[in-house]
Amino acid sequence: MAQQHDTALIRVQRFNPDVDKKPYFDEFQISLEHDPTLLDALQLIKTSMDGSVTFRKSCRHAICGSCAMNVNGRNILVCHQPVRKFLDRKGRVTIRPLPYLPIIKDLVVDRTAFWEQYLRVKPWLVPPDNIPEKEFRMTPAEVEALNNAETCIMCGACYSACSVIGLTKKYIGPHALLKSFLRVIDPRDTIPGERLADLTGTDGVARCHTIFNCIDACPKNLDPTKAIETLRQLSQKRQALEEARRERQKTLIV
Amino acid sequence: MYKTTGFISFVLRRFTGVALVIYLFIHMWVIGSAIQGPEVFDARLNTVQTPFFKLAEIALLAAVVYHAFDGIRLLIVHYFKVTEYRKSMFYAVFAISAILTIAGGIPILLFMLEG
Numbered sequence: 001m002a003q004q005h006d007t008a009l010i011r012v013q014r015f016n017p018d019v020d021k022k023p024y025f026d027e028f029q030i031s032l033e034h035d036p037t038l039l040d041a042l043q044l045i046k047t048s049m050d051g052s053v054t055f056r057k058s059c060r061h062a063i064c065g066s067c068a069m070n071v072n073g074r075n076i077l078v079c080h081q082p083v084r085k086f087l088d089r090k091g092r093v094t095i096r097p098l099p100y101l102p103i104i105k106d107l108v109v110d111r112t113a114f115w116e117q118y119l120r121v122k123p124w125l126v127p128p129d130n131i132p133e134k135e136f137r138m139t140p141a142e143v144e145a146l147n148n149a150e151t152c153i154m155c156g157a158c159y160s161a162c163s164v165i166g167l168t169k170k171y172i173g174p175h176a177l178l179k180s181f182l183r184v185i186d187p188r189d190t191i192p193g194e195r196l197a198d199l200t201g202t203d204g205v206a207r208c209h210t211i212f213n214c215i216d217a218c219p220k221n222l223d224p225t226k227a228i229e230t231l232r233q234l235s236q237k238r239q240a241l242e243e244a245r246r247e248r249q250k251t252l253i254v
Numbered sequence: 255m256y257k258t259t260g261f262i263s264f265v266l267r268r269f270t271g272v273a274l275v276i277y278l279f280i281h282m283w284v285i286g287s288a289i290q291g292p293e294v295f296d297a298r299l300n301t302v303q304t305p306f307f308k309l310a311e312i313a314l315l316a317a318v319v320y321h322a323f324d325g326i327r328l329l330i331v332h333y334f335k336v337t338e339y340r341k342s343m344f345y346a347v348f349a350i351s352a353i354l355t356i357a358g359g360i361p362i363l364l365f366m367l368e369g
Contacts, residue, residue, distance in 0.1 A: 073256070073257065075256075099256060160256075161256045162256075163256060163261055163264060166256070209264055210260070210264075210328055210331055210332070211258070211260040211261055211263070211264045212258065212259075212260035212337065212340045213256050213258055213260055213261060215337060215340070216258050216260070217256075223337050225331075225337050225340075226335045226337045229331070229332055229335045229337075230335065232332070
């Protein structure tokens with residue numbers, strides 16, 4: 001049984017590029033009396049110990065994706081994870097910013113590359129010209145095939161955990177490829193072939209080395225690797241997919 | 255660095271792949287000497303019969319079996335999309351590689367010790 005601690009030592013990586021040459025750690029002791037989350041701990045530190053600690057946060061219930069950070073070597077959302085869960089035997093937990101991204105300050109990273117790759121795959125639906133009065137008639141099986149990809153909250157945990165991203169920012173990344181999968185599989189989308197064509201370059205689906213860090217990091221239990229594998233297979237049958245899509249859209253709108 | 259079983263698998267895959275390429279060149283260097291006559295060939299063969307190369311052979315066996323079975327694991331993942339079993343598949347590959355390396359390495363060691 002794990003040792004129960006009354007207090008926790010929170011180690012926070014600090015870095016102010018205007019002042020510091022390299023990152024360092026500050027340590028803060030907090031009480032675990034009210035079983036705080038990691039975000040609670042950071043907010044306590046900021047309000048009562050060191051107001052200069054900088055981090056992103058918003059919704060506090062794991063839906064906005066703002067508070068993704070690296071805790072004990074794993075990317076998580078700190079708003080809904082209790083401090084106790086991450087304590088080592090000495091009662092310490094280490095919080096770092098998301099890896100492989102430039103640090104703006106402390107735990108805040110520059111997500112420019114993340115968003116650029118996201119926009120690159122045209123993440124919006126391109127529906128048919130004639131929109132139905134009520135709804136598109138998608139079958140339950142077609143919705144299930146999306147594999148909950150629409151629940152992605154764009155937190156960046158998968159992108160920042162990806163070892164290929166650590167090697168090159170040219171790789172599209174699991175987040176954008178998952179979004180592309182969502183659109184390619186969606187029977188309402190009219191450009192699946194064009195999307196797949198954009199992914200077959202050297203920075204697309206072929207760059208994934210099946211390391212699975214994205215699955216391990218995703219706070220919504222999504223499966224970007226499976227999505228990428230599906231895109232890989234579909235990219236070899238683009239024409240057939242496009243023809244099937246045109247046929248399907250004849251019955252999609254009543 | 256984000257360390258997971260997947261990352262370890264990836265690094266080992268790269269490392270064993272490079273090791274196998276290097277081995278290929280060494281192998282060609284040894285076998286290719288046959289065209290230079292029996293004296294040169296025998297001399298090269300004697301070089302690779304030393305204990306150092308016997309241990310290197312065991313390392314080579316480990317590299318071959320790991321790379322082969324990890325490749326099979328990847329084929330299964332690619333074609334059957336079984337990401338749910340990614341960790342157990344990795345451990346299975348590691349276990350099979352270890353068992354085969356030990357099974358093949360023991361005779362090599364015994365041969366080396368017999369002199």
